[in-house]
Amino acid sequence: xxxxxxxxxxxxxLPGDMFSFESSPETIGLTASSxxxxxxxxxxxxxxxxxxxxxxxxxxxxxxxxxxxxxxSQQRRYVPTxxxxxxxxVTAKSGDVFKVDVGGSEQAxxxxxxxxxxxxxxxxxxxxxxxxxxQLLIANKDMEPELVCVDRSGRSNGMGVFGEGGLMxxxxxGLVRRLLSPQxxxxxxxxxxxxxxxxxxxxxxxxxxxxxxxxxxxxANLLDSCENMTAQQRQSLFRRVAEGAL
Amino acid sequence: MSPGDKLCVPGDKLCVPGDKLCVPGDKLCVPGDKLCSTEDCVPGTGVYLRHGYIHSSLAGYVxxxxxxxxxxxxxxxxxxxxxxxxxxxxxxxxxxTSINPRMAKVQILYVGSTPLKDPFRGTIRKEDVRATEKDxxxxxKSFRPGDIVLAKVISLGGVQSNxxxxxxxxxxxxxxxxxxxxxxxxxxxxxxxxxxxxHAKEYRKxxxxxxxxxxxxxxxxxxxxxxxxTLFHTEHTEHPILNQADMHGPFAKS
Numbered sequence: 409x410x411x412x413x414x415x416x417x418x419x420x421x422l423p424g425d426m427f428s429f430e431s432s433p434e435t436i437g438l439t440a441s442s443x444x445x446x447x448x449x450x451x452x453x454x455x456x457x458x459x460x461x462x463x464x465x466x467x468x469x470x471x472x473x474x475x476x477x478x479x480x481s482q483q484r485r486y487v488p489t490x491x492x493x494x495x496x497x498v499t500a501k502s503g504d505v506f507k508v509d510v511g512g513s514e515q516a517x518x519x520x521x522x523x524x525x526x527x528x529x530x531x532x533x534x535x536x537x538x539x540x541x542x543q544l545l546i547a548n549k550d551m552e553p554e555l556v557c558v559d560r561s562g563r564s565n566g567m568g569v570f571g572e573g574g575l576m577x578x579x580x581x582g583l584v585r586r587l588l589s590p591q592x593x594x595x596x597x598x599x600x601x602x603x604x605x606x607x608x609x610x611x612x613x614x615x616x617x618x619x620x621x622x623x624x625x626x627x628a629n630l631l632d633s634c635e636n637m638t639a640q641q642r643q644s645l646f647r648r649v650a651e652g653a654l
Numbered sequence: 655m656s657p658g659d660k661l662c663v664p665g666d667k668l669c670v671p672g673d674k675l676c677v678p679g680d681k682l683c684v685p686g687d688k689l690c691s692t693e694d695c696v697p698g699t700g701v702y703l704r705h706g707y708i709h710s711s712l713a714g715y716v717x718x719x720x721x722x723x724x725x726x727x728x729x730x731x732x733x734x735x736x737x738x739x740x741x742x743x744x745x746x747x748x749x750x751t752s753i754n755p756r757m758a759k760v761q762i763l764y765v766g767s768t769p770l771k772d773p774f775r776g777t778i779r780k781e782d783v784r785a786t787e788k789d790x791x792x793x794x795k796s797f798r799p800g801d802i803v804l805a806k807v808i809s810l811g812g813v814q815s816n817x818x819x820x821x822x823x824x825x826x827x828x829x830x831x832x833x834x835x836x837x838x839x840x841x842x843x844x845x846x847x848x849x850x851x852x853h854a855k856e857y858r859k860x861x862x863x864x865x866x867x868x869x870x871x872x873x874x875x876x877x878x879x880x881x882x883x884t885l886f887h888t889e890h891t892e893h894p895i896l897n898q899a900d901m902h903g904p905f906a907k908s
Contacts (some may be wrong), residue, residue, distance in 0.1 A: 550799050
């Protein structure tokens with residue numbers, strides 16, 4: 409199984425591609441003790457079906473040693489998942505709860521007490537149309553998602569209402585993960601161009617603010633175009649913009 | 655005595671106004687019909703008295719019962735058998751229809767072991783899910799939509815509210831649940847169930863099923879037996895939902 413998966417690392421898989429544990433003519437089931445060293449941890453996009461592993465998303469197969477495999481897919485539609493930090497737009501205020509659009513099938517609810525410094529007497533100043541950066545506390549297919557802007561100890565850690573003077577736009581989820589990856593190639597290249605403020609939400613939404621409106625628009629367009637470019641193309645584009653804008 | 659199988663369609667002639675209801679039979683009536691006078695019969699259910707006459711207050715069949723006293727009891731019933739209503743303290747079998755962080759909404763299907771013709775709606779509040787650590791309960795880790803749950807009625811509710819149910823006992827909780835992959839899951843502890851196909855564990859508030867609570871669900875077929883669960887009784891139960899067809903799940907101890 410390991411060898412079968414290793415061969416395919418970096419290749420495009422389609423939903424339905426299966427990997428089985430067979431390596432000899434007689435089928436050895438998962439419970440056989442001889443296979444206990446062959447442990448495979450399935451990440452997103454891979455599902456276990458009996459004693460086979462099946463791909464259920466289309467994308468590239470990635471591997472992290474020792475035994476974690478997952479499928480990296482490019483999709484634009486966001487599915488709310490617990491623990492992710494997202495950018496939401498406040499759409500309604502009803503009683504104690506704000507309704508926030510995070511890009512999923514249902515609007516998330518944000519209690520007014522879940523913002524830093526909010527008490528029953530000291531209500532937070534949140535208007536309809538504001539941008540909010542928060543973490544999803546509850547997010548599953550059976551319930552309405554719930555957003556909070558404080559962590560467990562009550563501090564905001566950069567979360568909360570923001571968005572004066574910037575521009576928010578939508579990109580694919582794959583690009584967002586690349587922006588937030590530990591290597592941070594794209595962000596590092598961007599830093600050398602113009603100073604700017606960036607807020608990146610895992611639901612595919614990015615907010616940019618720079619010293620002038622023109623620069624903000626330039627950065628937004630650059631990030632949009634980074635989607636389908638290799639590293640060299642991106643760096644040459646950034647260099648051209650740096651020379652041209654000065 | 656039963657009304658018989660007299661079916662009718664709109665427009666059918668049932669009887670002539672003025673027919674005397676002397677012999678109990680399949681006599682239909684609508685609300686407001688004058689049945690007889692107070693001197694002839696004693697009023698039962700589904701009727702009311704007005705100006706010395708007994709009138710029907712329901713649309714249904716007229717029943718006369720001779721109790722052995724002087725006057726027979728006249729009543730109007732909608733159906734042949736009256737269905738049992740859930741009373742406070744009854745154990746009911748219900749199906750979860752939706753969940754939200756505060757409560758789970760369910761549809762009551764069986765009262766005890768008798769099925770209901772029209773399902774009633776019930777609510778299981780977050781604090782009634784289990785007896786200990788009530789404030790740390792997460793509805794998503796106790797029930798999911800589609801689960802079959804054994805619960806006890808704690809309140810009939812008002813006019814606009816549903817029946818209030820509780821699962822705060824060992825024998826109450828989720829009995830049948832389907833996993834994400836669609837296969838029926840096998841309980842492995844009081845708070846976890848495992849799918850036999852994908853071996854994925856999911857959280858539920860699981861019921862420890864006892865022999866006397868039997869229901870007759872025919873639409874659910876099961877794959878494993880409860881007998882293999884490590885923390886549970888290892889006896890076969892009489893619960894027909896969980897009656898297994900000679901198949902041992904992956905956790906059965908032979």
